Amino acid sequence: MKMKRIILAATLFLGLLAPIFGQQFGQGWTPNPQETERFAQTIPVEYQSQVQGQAAADNNADALLYRALAACLEAEGNTGRLKTRGPWKCITAYNQGDVGSCVGHGTAAALSVLNAVEILYRKEPQQFKAMHSADGMYGLAREAANMLGRGDGCTGSGAAKSVRELGTLYAIRYSPEMADDLTSDFPAKARQFGARGVGNLLKQEAAKRKTLSVYRAKSAVEAWSLIGNGYPINVCSNQGFAAKRDSEGICKPSGNWSHSMAIIGRRTTNNGRKLFLIWNSWGDNWCSGPYWQDMPFGSFWAEYAVVDKMLRQGDSFAYSELEGFPARSIPDYGSKNYLGFLEIQQKNVMAVLVFCP
DSSP: OHHHHHHHHHHHHHHHHGGGGOOOOOOOBOOOHHHHHHHHTTSOTHHHHHHHHHHHHOOOOOEETHHHHHHHHHHHTOGGGEEEETTEEEEOOOBOTTSSOHHHHHHHHHHHHHHHHHHHTSOOSOOOOOOBOHHHHHHHHHHHTTOTTSSSOBOHHHHHHHHHHTOOOBSSBOSSSGGGBOSSOOHHHHHHHHHHOSOHHHHHHHTTSOOOEEEEOOSHHHHHHHHHTTOOEEEEEEEEEEEEEOTTSBEEEEEEEEEEEEEEEEEEOTTOOEEEEEEOSBOTTSSBSOOOTTOOTTEEEEEHHHHHHHHTTSOOEEEESSSSOOOOOOOOOOTTOHHHHHHHHHHHHHHHHHHOO
């Protein structure tokens, strides 16, 4: 046991040195169409009817789901994940380093936003603990996909299966053991979990909080309504993007990535362009160019048609803490009233945190 602690401490230290000598960006989506189709058959067919019902009733209002997470982090006092940019307090990005653990990061980002949405928009009786652990979710996804010990990477369906059947893990310390400290993500820990799993204690903790429902989002039409009703998406595809945002915060499609990210918002520009907000896991500074308002660090907007192409690759999943994906009316705090939104939501989240059983 002592030797294992020494080895883990050494590998974590080496992981901390990586940014000093230059950042390499990992990817790691490893599609397995047969396994994904097999898993998709386990999703209740009525979920599709629910999503179609959402689309029919959609008011097309902006849905900036990440703002729920910013409000929860602010109210909880977790200022380490918030950084000032102009007048905004913006969420910092996940960073997978050079490990192919993107599916864990995309899953953790989507779940973190979902957790905050349920607390604030739905006023669910639960407490915001922390953002989700990307390394922990990666280990669980690899186990669910039967990929432990086989290089880097995972499938989107493996992550969806893991959140539903194995559970979820927060970025907190679950025990005094270093192996159970998930407060920070490290490339070395991602590799360890990807090779051997998260261990018995963390599996037991994960099982206490399973995500009730998952749904395979197969088109931009479905994604638009899912985001509009408060259900973030872990998107997996081979679509790459230029590392530069334009004046609207949009990145143009460019090249190929075998990559997983999170879709956490939607908006329509003044000239009618429909956009999705995608949150990447390559740190705050992988991309240059202007941000649009308070969008999280490391994120970018993508065109509707581009996201449609990504989703049609068939390995992207939305998450819900409810039974299924019922249509819900999310308050439209809008993109023009953020400061008023934050004040209202901070009051809401404090009320939820204080009065929940």
